[in-house]
Amino acid sequence: TIVGVIVDGFCPGVNSGAIGISPFDEFAAVQSRNVSVKNCRINRSNNFGIAFGNVSRGTLSKNIFTDAWREAIGLECWGNSSVVEDILVSENMLHMSTSLSNHHGGSIGPAILVGGAGQSYGGATRRCVLKGNIITIDNPEDMQAYNGIVIVGGNSDAYAAEDIELE
Numbered sequence: 001t002i003v004g005v006i007v008d009g010f011c012p013g014v015n016s017g018a019i020g021i022s023p024f025d026e027f028a029a030v031q032s033r034n035v036s037v038k039n040c041r042i043n044r045s046n047n048f049g050i051a052f053g054n055v056s057r058g059t060l061s062k063n064i065f066t067d068a069w070r071e072a073i074g075l076e077c078w079g080n081s082s083v084v085e086d087i088l089v090s091e092n093m094l095h096m097s098t099s100l101s102n103h104h105g106g107s108i109g110p111a112i113l114v115g116g117a118g119q120s121y122g123g124a125t126r127r128c129v130l131k132g133n134i135i136t137i138d139n140p141e142d143m144q145a146y147n148g149i150v151i152v153g154g155n156s157d158a159y160a161a162e163d164i165e166l167e
Helices: none
Strands: 032-038 041-043 050-052 055-061 064-068 073-075 083-090 093-097 112-115 124-131 134-138 149-152 160-166
Touching: 050 055, 073 083, 112 124, 112 160, 149 160
Parallel strands: 032 055, 041 064, 050 073, 055 083, 064 093, 073 112, 083 124, 093 134, 112 149, 124 160
Antiparallel strands: none
8 A cells, every 4th residue: 555655856867767656566577466556646757657567456546646748647567467457546636748847758648548568568457447537638739649548459459458447
């Protein structure tokens, strides 16, 4: 359980790669279980604010993300056999911003990403519920496709997203 943590100032000088809260190891070799992250504040995430890359049975609730450039929340498989499953993402507030002062290299992404990291990764993201989240997007750089929620994959893909519910 992670409660009341503040992550701030991890984007200056970082060329992507900095993750605010990540309850799994860098190779996603061991799955984390029963993970709860609540009432945290993630400021200016240049990469994932919170990443669940190999987590089973987890909740992300009542967290605040400000000036996120890339995914504030990632439910995305990492490694060759990782699984993200049975996750509840609820009542989070996400403010996304394309302001260049929030970014130092790397890619952009949606506020919430559900699904695979690409064909180089296996695994599946399944049985996830996203409800009651508030997403605002400030886009001064006028970036196309700067999205709120993106679900990647399907049940025929190596990086499937299955049984995803948005409410």
